[in-house]
Amino acid sequence: MQIKQPDITRDKILLSAFCEIHRQGFQAASIANILQYTHLTKGALYHHFPTKQALGLAVIEEVIKVQFEAMFFKPLRESEHPIKLLLDSIANINSKVPADFILLGCPLNNLMQEMSALDELFQLQLAGVLEIWKKTIEDALLRGKKMGEIRAEIDHKSAALFIVSAWEGCIGVAKNMQSPKAFEVCMMQLHGYIRSLMQENAKKLQR
Amino acid sequence: MQIKQPDITRDKILLSAFCEIHRQGFQAASIANILQYTHLTKGALYHHFPTKQALGLAVIEEVIKVQFEAMFFKPLRESEHPIKLLLDSIANINSKVPADFILLGCPLNNLMQEMSALDELFQLQLAGVLEIWKKTIEDALLRGKKMGEIRAEIDHKSAALFIVSAWEGCIGVAKNMQSPKAFEVCMMQLHGYIRSLMQENAKKLQR
DNA sequence: ACACTTACATACCAATTGGTATGTAAGTGC
DNA sequence: GCACTTACATACCAATTGGTATGTAAGTGT
Numbered sequence A, B: 001m002q003i004k005q006p007d008i009t010r011d012k013i014l015l016s017a018f019c020e021i022h023r024q025g026f027q028a029a030s031i032a033n034i035l036q037y038t039h040l041t042k043g044a045l046y047h048h049f050p051t052k053q054a055l056g057l058a059v060i061e062e063v064i065k066v067q068f069e070a071m072f073f074k075p076l077r078e079s080e081h082p083i084k085l086l087l088d089s090i091a092n093i094n095s096k097v098p099a100d101f102i103l104l105g106c107p108l109n110n111l112m113q114e115m116s117a118l119d120e121l122f123q124l125q126l127a128g129v130l131e132i133w134k135k136t137i138e139d140a141l142l143r144g145k146k147m148g149e150i151r152a153e154i155d156h157k158s159a160a161l162f163i164v165s166a167w168e169g170c171i172g173v174a175k176n177m178q179s180p181k182a183f184e185v186c187m188m189q190l191h192g193y194i195r196s197l198m199q200e201n202a203k204k205l206q207r
Numbered sequence C: 001a002c003a004c005t006t007a008c009a010t011a012c013c014a015a016t017t018g019g020t021a022t023g024t025a026a027g028t029g030c
Numbered sequence D: 001g002c003a004c005t006t007a008c009a010t011a012c013c014a015a016t017t018g019g020t021a022t023g024t025a026a027g028t029g030t
Helices: A005-024 A031-038 A044-050 A054-078 A081-091 A107-115 A118-147 A156-177 A180-195 A200-205 B003-022 B032-039 B041-049 B051-077 B081-091 B107-115 B121-144 B154-178 B181-194 B200-203
Strands: none
Touching: A005 A031, A005 A044, A005 A054, A005 A107, A054 A081, A054 A107, A054 A118, A081 A118, A081 A180, A107 A156, A107 B107, A107 B154, A118 A156, A118 B154, A156 A180, A156 B032, A156 B107, A156 B121, A156 B154, A156 B181, A180 B154, A180 B181, B003 B032, B003 B041, B003 B051, B003 B107, B003 B200, B032 B041, B051 B081, B051 B107, B051 B121, B081 B121, B081 B181, B107 B121, B107 B154, B121 B154, B154 B181
C-alpha cells in the first residue's frame, strides 16, 4: 500500500505549520509563510483544512501529540523499570530533547500558554495531550510503588501533576533565559523531588 | 506635590495595555482596543510611547514588575521568617493570587513564553524580573540556612531556580486545565519539595 | 469514454494592523 | 503677552491578515 499524494501534501502543510507555529506562536503564524516553505498555495491548504483553527488543532493532534508519544509516552509505558527510565531521562535531559525545545520552548507549553484562555477547542485538545502525559507518569509511579521503589503513602496523582507542571516550568524559564544549561540544572532539582518520593533502600540502586 | 495630568494619562494607557496584553498576549494585543478602554486616541499613546514595543516593555517594568514586587518580593525580603512565609504563601496560594492569574495565566509567564524567542529586549526585561524573584528566594533560603531551618548542604541557587520554574509551571498547567483547584494541588507538591530541603527538627515547627 | 470528484492554483477581498503627518488647544518660561 | 513646548485629537496610509470565489487538470468509478 503506497502513500497517496494528497496525504503527502497534507503532511507537508502540517509539518510546515508546526515549524511556523513553534517559532511564531499560533496567532502570529502566517498562512502565507506556512505555504511559502511548502511551495504550495492557499488552494491546497484550504482544501485540506477548512480554517486556520482546524489546521492548528490538527498540528496538535497529528504532529505534537505524535512527537510526545514517540519521545516520552511510549518509552515510559513500555519500560520494565519506569522510575529508573524517568530519572535517567531527566538526568540526561539535554541529550533527549533537541535544543529548539529550549530556545523556542516546548511546542505544547507554548500553545497552552497562548491559547488556553482564548479558544476552548485548543484548550481541550492541549489538555488531552497533557492528560496522557500525566497519566503515563501516574502509571509509572504506581508501578514504582508495586516494585517497592516509590513509598506507598505517596499521592501519585498529585505527584504526576507536579512533575509535568515542573517539567514545563523548567523549559519555560530556560526558554526565557535562553539557556539549555539552566534547564539542565533545573531538571536536576526535579530529579531530586522524584527521588524524595522513593523508599530509602531503593534510592541506592538509582545512583 | 500633585500628580501631573500627563502622568495620569500615561498610567491609564499602561494599565489598559496591561489588561489587553494579559488577555490577548502582546502580539495580538490591539492598540485600538487599548485606546478604546481609556477613551484616548493614538495621538496620546504615541506621544507617551514611541512604539508598541516600548509600550510593552514599559508594561513589564512599570506594571508587572511593580505588582510582583508588592505581592511577593517585598514581603519575602522583609520577613523575619522567610521560609515560613514562603511555605504559608504556597499553602494558601489561591487566597494570595487573583483568579485571573490562573485563568488568564501569570502575566510574566505569558510574556516569557510568547516573546523570549522573538524579541531580545523583551527577553532581557523579563529575565530581569525573573532574576529578582530568583534572588529573593535564594536569599530566603540562605537566611533559612542560617536559622537552621534549611539543610546546609542544599544548593540554594539551584533550589531557587527550581522553585520559580515549578511555580510558573504550576500556573501554566492550571491555566491550560482552567482549574484553580489543580493549581492548589500542584503548589502543595512544591510545598513538599521545599519541606524536603529542611532540617528534620525544623519541619515540626512548620505545621 | 463519459460523468463526477479530488486536488490543487490564481486572483481577489474586506478588515485590521502599527505607524505617521498634521492640526490644535493648553500650559510655561521669560 | 509673546514664543515655544507639551499633550493630545483627527485623518490617513501601506502592509498584512484569514478567507473565498473561480478555474482547471488529473484521477476514478462505471
